[in-house]
Amino acid sequence: MNRKLGAVIIAVAVAVGIYFMTAEKKVEQTACGKVTIAEMNWASAELMANVDKIILEKGYGCEVELVAGATMPTFTSMNEKGMPDIAPELWSNAVQGPLSKAKDEKRLFVANPGPITGLGEGWWVSPSVVKNHPELKTVKDIIERPDLFPHPEDSSKGGMMTCPAGWNCQLSTNNLFRAFKMEEKGWKLIDPGSAAGLDGAIAKASTRNENWFGYYWTPTSVVGKYGLVKVPFGVDYDDDNWHNCIVKPEKECADPKPTSWTKSVVETVVTDNFMNNSGVASDFIKNRTYPGEIMNQMLVFMTDQKATGKDAAFEFLQKHENVWGKWVSDEAAKKIKASL
């Protein structure tokens, strides 16, 4: 243990030394300085982190480092240590309480309240359902037809796939299942166990043109690749019911009412350090909004071509200049284009 600690101290000391030796020079070179960006462990966030890196480096002369992350660890680290500087795609419903506190204390800022359009969670069906049964327009229509979605282990029931075990959406999906009285209508929930299980089930159903009905979300390559269609719930959103019942464990939600899914909040969150010291670079973060369609296309590209976030970022910058061109100043756009 002691040796490990020693090694860490030496490493930190060396890093600090190098930092001080080089820091002065860099401040002169760049207006924007050193920036760390969280590269979350899912595809859309990898792409965004890499696009941000290229644009900030080439267009604004920042010095960017990507660090691996995931929602909770990254947010905790930003909140406690002010590192990394940018979380490009933070699903902030999960960290609502601490995030609003940090916003009040001006430690963290929401630089962009909607970096991707048209995203969110909900209930989806495979394309064969839309093709063969166009009369099923809303969730209310679908739940009358459990016979179209036979449960694999009990074909007399309809099977609806819920969210992977332990995710928050499992509570909401299961409560909505009760709210729509689906059990009485002959439905049973299927727990896919994990995200891999859920994706596999969708891939299987879609490649074989089988009907599939269940929970999913976008932006995802699965939605783009298999053409899943989001089904409107056919009822209005009821905020009070959602927050005080649907998202709670079953015991605390005795009488759930039908409602549509809440709007997902995805934000680009930055630290005070970046907000105050990066100059015009923060304007770019404010402006960049990916259209949902384009994002899904990029994600399909990533899975089909087995591309990394970096490959996809170059592909995006090359193919979709009309999208990112609007995010940056003309001068920066020229520099970025020249570097590709």
Added chain:
Amino acid sequence: MEWFTKFPEMDRNGLREFKKTVDNAFTSFSRNYGEGIENFFDPLLSFLVAFEKLFLNTPWPITIFAILLICWLASRSMIIIAGTFLSFLLIGYFGMWEDTMSTLAIILVATLLCICIGIPIGIAMARSNKVQTLILPILDVMQTIPSFVYLIPVVMLLGIGKVPGLIAVCIYAIPPIVRLTNLGIRLVDKDVLEAAESFGANYWQKLFGVQIPLALPTIFAGVNQTIMMALAMVVIASMIGVQGLGLPVLRAISNQYLALGLMNGLAIVVLAIIFDRVTQRIGKRMQRYKSD
């Protein structure tokens, strides 16, 4: 000198094409034959569902009594009976009864399946060195390949649920019984076999009358290991939608619920210890002749 410092790897496009070809080949295979394969496993699925229903619908006192009876017949040890009784009461009291029954059902079916497939393979390996050299590397692969690797194709072919879970469990759990059946039969004393031969025993008489009975303690060690490894796969199998104790563990992992994870994890451990002690006892009782 670049080839010396940097490995001369396949170029990016070639590699990508290669991966794509493999993926597409599998997708079209699954599209064409998936349904047939699924239908092939349908009887197994209905057996599994029926077996689980039996466990879930039997009133708990009867289930506990039956389990205790089996433990007694197998082990004849009061300590094991008392421990089993207490453990199941605790499991039920802490609200894990249904999950435990689901897990028990799939573990028992998996073990049965492994025994039915594994012992004949083990016998074939013991009979011929050629078969042994062929099968051993396959067993090595099955034991070491990360389970997530074969979960993807299994899910693509069969969807999620009990059957793919069972297949994943069996792939991981079958090697010990094959290995130890092979070993047990090979370790049977040459002199004993010679004696049997001199009495005019034919091949099958030697196999069923001499080799297998003498190898039984080793084979039972294999059964024991198979059950243990099947239990170790409970959580992984839950990742593709198998009901049971694994799901609450997964829920605990993604939410950092310490108590939930610990309770269900310990329930798996308790099942493992009961299975282990009971099957070890059977093995020991089979070897009693040695001490006489």
